Amino acid sequence: xxxxxxxxxxxxxxxxxxxxxxxxxxxxxxxxxxxxxxxxxxxxxxxxxxxxxx
Ligand SMILES: [Zn+2]
Numbered sequence: 001x002x003x004x005x006x007x008x009x010x011x012x013x014x015x016x017x018x019x020x021x022x023x024x025x026x027x028x029x030x031x032x033x034x035x036x037x038x039x040x041x042x043x044x045x046x047x048x049x050x051x052x053x054x
Pocket of ligand 1: 027036040
């Protein structure tokens with residue numbers, strides 16, 4: 001049975017959310033990045049947590 005394990009969901013969530021998004025080109029960068037790997041801009045923002053809706 002492949003039920004959705006809440007613990008697993010947390011890990012997946014963290015992996016998805018733990019990224020930085022470039023404000024200029026929208027590329028995803030690693031959380032440790034200070035500059036965009038695509039356009040070299042330092043205008044990065046952390047990806048916001050999405051509120052779960054039922
Ligand atoms: Zn960029």
